[in-house]
Amino acid sequence: MKHQEAIIAELLTTAFQDETLRNAYYEAVQQKQFKKGDILLQQGQVCRYSYSILSGVVRGYYIKDGRDITTSFNFADDMVMSLESATRQTPSPETFEVLEDTLVEEISVEKLMVLRERFPVLEKIWTLSAESYAIWLEERLASLQFATAKERYEQLLARYPEIVRKVQLSHIASYLGITLETLSRIRAKG
Structure with missing residues (x-):
């Protein structure tokens, strides 16, 4: 995925x-x-904006049976939006919460579509970004299905070394699909 990100950066x-x-x-x-x-997008709202993070951290999560389940962490240079909600203009299945003071570039989905139509290079960047996101989703699914809790934690640290300083351990445990106690044991053996 790093290769894909380098191509996108060069195109930009x-x-x-x-x-x-x-x-x-x-x-x-x-x-x-x-x-x-602050909440960028609340579960049940239609996603009308895309955010490009300049600095800060945003967490994506679902509410299921009264619990919030973390699905993503977004840092500088990441884009934040509910792709399903923005594309279909349906209620978002997830919420995006700001975890620390965060500076973003905000653009309406409508204006983004106009720019993509007007500038073919932006459409190409959009397509590559969507491919990158799909690859990340495949990797995340494989990790949840086949990696041990310790391996998932190590993968997360490799991708986001600063995450432990910026994100509550309960959110990290939720993202990894483990209990806080399990995460504490993994970290203690570290």
Whole structure:
């Protein structure tokens, strides 16, 4: 996936050298600051915005039987949106919560679609990003199905070394599909 991310980064750098594209993009987005505890998207709302994180951390989660189950962590350079809700314009199945003060670039889904139609390179970047997301989902599914709890924890640390400093251990345990006690044992053996 690192290879895919490098291709996307290179395409973005090249694309933003085009003054027309750059101007159109910065007319469509706005920077917004969110505080710890703010909600970017609430479960049940239709996703109308996409957020590109400049700094900070956002957590995605579902509510199931009164419990919140963490599905994702998003850091700088990550995009945050409910793809299903934004694409289908249906209620979002998940909530996105700001875990620390976070600076984002916000763009409406509608404006994003216009930019993708107007600039083919943005459509290519969108497609590569969607492929990258699909690969991440496949890797996550395989990890949940076949990796031990310790292996899942090590994979998470390899991807996000700073996560333990920025995210509550209960959220990490939920993301890994284990109890907080199991996570504490794994960390103690570390």
